Amino acid sequence: MDSETGGPSPLTPLQKQIYESANERYAAKHFAAASVEIVDTVPAHYDPLRGLLLRAYEPVVPTMYSDGYAEELTDLESRANSTTMFTALLNGHIVGTITYIDDAAHPLHLFADTCAAYMRFLAVDPSAQRTGAGSLLTKRCIEQANVQNRPRIGLHTLPTMTAAINLYVSLGFERSTSNDGLSHVGYDGEAPAFIKPLS
Numbered sequence: 502m503d504s505e506t507g508g509p510s511p512l513t514p515l516q517k518q519i520y521e522s523a524n525e526r527y528a529a530k531h532f533a534a535a536s537v538e539i540v541d542t543v544p545a546h547y548d549p550l551r552g553l554l555l556r557a558y559e560p561v562v563p564t565m566y567s568d569g570y571a572e573e574l575t576d577l578e579s580r581a582n583s584t585t586m587f588t589a590l591l592n593g594h595i596v597g598t599i600t601y602i603d604d605a606a607h608p609l610h611l612f613a614d615t616c617a618a619y620m621r622f623l624a625v626d627p628s629a630q631r632t633g634a635g636s637l638l639t640k641r642c643i644e645q646a647n648v649q650n651r652p653r654i655g656l657h658t659l660p661t662m663t664a665a666i667n668l669y670v671s672l673g674f675e676r677s678t679s680n681d682g683l684s685h686v687g688y689d690g691e692a693p694a695f696i697k698p699l700s
């Protein structure tokens with residue numbers, strides 16, 4: 502107890518150093534043990550995926566409960582048979598999801614470039630972010646598009662999705678203004694498009 506403020510005593514420099522070093526050891530151990538696996542989504546995943554989709558998207562699409570986007574986001578049943586969905590498992594626990602759409606005629610394929618495969622609804626539970634799950638889910642879609650000999654793969658973001666934009670750029674996606682223009686619920690501007698050429 503701090504005798505002047507009545508609150509907890511401030512840490513001495515030595516205590517601070519010990520505390521930080523313990524945190525670093527914990528983080529190193531935790532992340533060294535982290536093992537992310539990408540699997541096909543099955544119906545048993547739907548309930549946990551719905552919760553994590555809402556937790557992940559709430560900060561980046563704050564209007565989603567009033568504009569209907571939350572319903573589309575979490576409607577896994579209706580897209581299950583016509584798209585390909587992948588689930589990320591971190592040490593066996595469900596932590597992430599992505600939807601891959603290869604048919605340009607599909608109502609969820611909103612890309613002007615109809616030769617491009619398209620990805621939507623990427624999300625990683627906030628409690629498991631920064632463990633590589635988002636990158637692996639995206640890479641799984643790239644792999645799928647390569648297997649299907651698609652010349653490109655694309656997606657739309659929102660300006661609020663800065664983490665996702667960094668992720669896409671780190672995987673070689675580039676801005677594609679000619680594909681901007683998705684009319685997004687709850688968002689008045691044009692949604693920025695990103696595209697990655699495939700070999």
Ligand SMILES: CC(C)(COP(=O)(O)OP(=O)(O)OC[C@H]1O[C@@H](n2cnc3c(N)ncnc32)[C@H](O)[C@@H]1OP(=O)(O)O)[C@@H](O)C(=O)NCCC(=O)NCCS
Nearest residue numbers: 557623624625630631632633634635636662664665667668
């Ligand atoms: C985008 C999202 C899926 C990333 O998932 P993730 O598992 O944390 O991502 P990764 O651990 O694979 O991170 C890969 C790279 O993305 C970038 N990144 C991830 N989180 C970031 C953050 N909070 N701030 C800045 N860059 C970030 C970094 O470049 C990171 O590489 P690094 O860790 O080596 O620096 C996650 O933040 C999320 O669910 N966001 C909300 C939903 C969303 O915006 N979806 C995108 C729809 S288009």
